[in-house]
Amino acid sequence: MKIFVTGHEGFIGSEICRQARAVGHEIMGLEKPSRMENPPWNDLKSFQPDACIHAAWIATPGEYTTSPLNKSHYLWSLQLMRGLIDLGTLSFVVLGTCAEYAPASVPLLEDESLEMPESSYAKEKHRLHQELKKIFTDAEASLAWARIFYPYGPGEHPRRLISQMIQSRRDGSPLQLNNPTGVRDYIHVEDVASALLLCCERRYHGSINVGTGEGIVLGELDGMIEHLERAGEASIRIAKSLPADSVVANISKLKALGWMPRHGIESGLQTYSKI
Helix, strand or coil, X not given: CEEEEECCCCHHHHHHXXXXXXXXXXXXXXXXXXXXXXXXXXXXXXXXXXXXXXXXCCCCCCCCCCCCHHHXXXXXXXXXXXXXXXXXXXXXXXXXXXXXXCCCCCCECCCCCCXXXXXXXXXXXXXXXXXXXXXXXXXXXXXXXXEECEEECCXXXXXXXXXXXXXXXXXXXXXEECCCCCEEXXXXXXXXXXXXXXXXXXXXXXXXXXXXXXXXEHHHHHHHHHHHHCCCCCEEEECCCCCCCEECECCHHHHHXXXXXXXXXXXXXXXXXXC
16 A cells, blocks of 8 residues: 655654554655645655555644644645545545543543544644545545544653653653643554554544543553653652543544554553663
């Protein structure tokens, strides 16, 4: 299969490409935001992709939730999807976000759980999904809207929570944990990529959660990291606790495709020891 991957040098995109090439798929990548604005249409016409996995979007911690680039990515993505449909691309996997949902006391279920995007990032992703659903109603192509929960693993941005906790353990730098009672569904980047690739290969159509189905209390993460690192004492300050909230995926749709995560949180944390 010929797969066009946007964001192919990013945290998730690079792992998608690694796994796809390992099983014999041919990859064409697009990584820079400036290229999103002006896709290389001549190269795409020559490549003639069978599928597209759209992973490119601003994701810099501390910036992405409010960045004006979210609106730009919405517009660029619409242009790109329409152009690829015209080229005859038949399988699309577009990365959404669990932030499209409202937190809930039970695992979040596609098409049933309350959708309540609040940040600019979540709102523009959600708006893109609504528009693409209209476009793909009359298209022969399939659209998997993959809501990614909390990806982690080696190669992530150093300002993401787990990397910050590990660095705090290694060098004793201070770190403030803002929501220690929150429950989150952390999924290793290798598992994210394998799920997305499977959706692409199967031409899955519809919304699909990409998580593990298991939650971890954020305040317990540091204890796990302490055990694995056996490093210096961390200086983690607990901010005033927010009300407990839970963001955990129901992954029944993903399991129905035959997918299971390779990593639990403990084995996933162990992969950081390689860096």
